[in-house]
């Protein structure tokens with residue numbers, strides 16, 4: 125597999141009238157096409173900043189990022205971003221929400237809409253297509269948000285704590301769904317989470333950021349025997365405890 129995402133010497137500063145905050149300092153890593161990277165780290169170490177830069181929401185001042193050898197700016201349409209909060213439009217039905225990205229990109233053909241509705245089925249929500257977001261639970265809305273993002277067939281999928289507000293059963297259910305979609309579609313995926321169990325259950329690799337400004341502390345490889353089993357089983361695997369303890373030691377308070 126070839127390198128798909130390349131981040132080199134990335135430093136990010138926020139400025140306001142009085143002060144400067146360095147959120148990230150000299151971050152470098154690369155990611156193979158089709159792989160799944162999970163980013164963990166203590167609060168404020170720059171996880172969301174890194175994901176937002178990859179999503180094109182902040183300009184790059186120092187360092188560079190390429191996607192498949194091209195500049196990040198030229199690849200925006202190929203990137204899908206799922207936020208912690210589902211951001212569904214309240215006045216649109218679930219079916220209308222799930223095809224929103226297609227409309228925004230001007231590709232809402234019958235075939236693409238059908239694909240979006242198939243994804244809605246895949247996330248187990250085909251039966252609520254005519255409902256409105258307020259009629260769904262938090263977990264259901266996150267599933268709609270995931271289907272909406274996948275509907276535009278992004279080559280790079282970015283997820284910022286997408287399951288953090290969910291109860292444990294819904295969380296593991298959606299982790300399982302995401303892992304199986306990733307296995308089928310092999311989209312390069314980067315997910316940010318605070319949850320070390322989730323990181324081990326989903327990632328091919330886990331990248332640990334630490335400190336203020338955030339620097340790259342470690343990239344931990346997840347063994348194949350764990351990568352290929354469902355998230356609930358991962359938590360009972362004989363290797364799980366030692367991986368969890370390794371990560372625990374690396375993450376700051």
Ligand SMILES: Nc1ncnc2c1ncn2[C@@H]1O[C@H](COP(=O)(O)OP(=O)(O)OP(=O)(O)O)[C@@H](O)[C@H]1O
Nearest residue numbers: 138139145146147166167168169170171172173174
């Ligand atoms: N818009 C902004 N303006 C100024 N400083 C910001 C802004 N957004 C984030 N920061 C600062 O940048 C640093 C990194 O923040 P970021 O939200 O990326 O961290 P995080 O690891 O995602 O945190 P959390 O886990 O709490 O969500 C923090 O010091 C934060 O206060």
